Amino acid sequence: MNITSAKFVKGITGPDEILGDGIPQVAFIGRSNVGKSSVINTLANKKDLARTSSFPGRTQEINLFLVSAKGADSFYLVDLPGYGFAKASKEAQENIQRLIYWYFFQSDVEVKKVVLIIDANVGATNNDMEMLFSLKGQGRDIIVVANKIDKIKKSLLQKQLKEIQEVVGDKKLIPYSAEKKVGINELANEILK
Template identity: 40%
Template sequence: MLIKQVEFIKSATKAPHYPPGDLPEIAFAGRSNVGKSSLINALVNRKNLVRTSSTPGRTQLINFFNVNGQFTLVDLPGYGFAKVPLAVKKQWGPMMEHYLAKRANLRGVILILDVRRIPVAEDIQMLHWLQSYAVTPILVVTKCDKVSRNERGRQARIIAQTLGVAPEDLNFFSALNKEGKDQIWQRIESALSEKEPGNSAAADETT
């Protein structure tokens, strides 16, 4: 996809504050410090559209971006061992599950995993949420430049087995050399072209 324009729309935590759902949406989710910001910036050819940080958990809201006036990119809060107040962490699960369950124009979610790490319970839960709400999961394995080819293959088998998916469902990405960028865009464009998912009959709640 040729990126001509990317604009920040707004941040939100609840459905009444979401922007109008008149464009299809692709959301990004993953454990804190998994490379989500770097992936988003690389895909849209921007250096600082989404702030990268060595401190996990900086994204504590649902952030919406308009891409080419064609679809909305949604940056979901990172989960895991983020150094944020416990009260905030407790809000993340319900906030994200509500978005995944009720956002009628959601077409797919990029679930991001670190090639060096075995998926944790939150990763598995996120995948189960997507499956239960009939939302297309796009599995992206980041930081591939940090391991050898042999190690990548070994880790891919472990990641796929842990998640209960086929190894060919994994899309590998490196922020250093942009490996995998075109393949991920192909998956995104395929998800955007799909009709509304089965759970789309449920309109966004306003309370």
């Protein structure tokens, strides 16, 4: 995919007219700090499009970026808040969980694809599996990205990817490194399919 432009449009925390504007959304979901914002930045080839942070749990809004790509209609890349940030208060964690579930399961947003990002080094966590299971139950079109493969020893990479593929089942798995820019074209093509 050749993204020709990408710009921040809005951060939302609940019902908003933007969800009904008919422009399809590609949603990025995963644990806090797994690299959602970094993956969005690499896809858009803009270093600071989505704010990234080494302090997990920063983003508590749903951020929408409008993207134009060659040969495709415009769509949004949607940076959702991350789940499972242990250091956040229980209340903050519950609010984030509620927002994520509202977005996917209660709002009437048109989600074209869901990109579930997991940490390749950590593997799929219980929270990741719960998310995957809920999304599968809804018949969502899901792509799984195993980010941060640069952190895995070369000799262990294939084994680790195989284990992750086994737990995510029949979903497409893309090995990725936002840091080293690996997997970008494959993910972009999969999003545009």
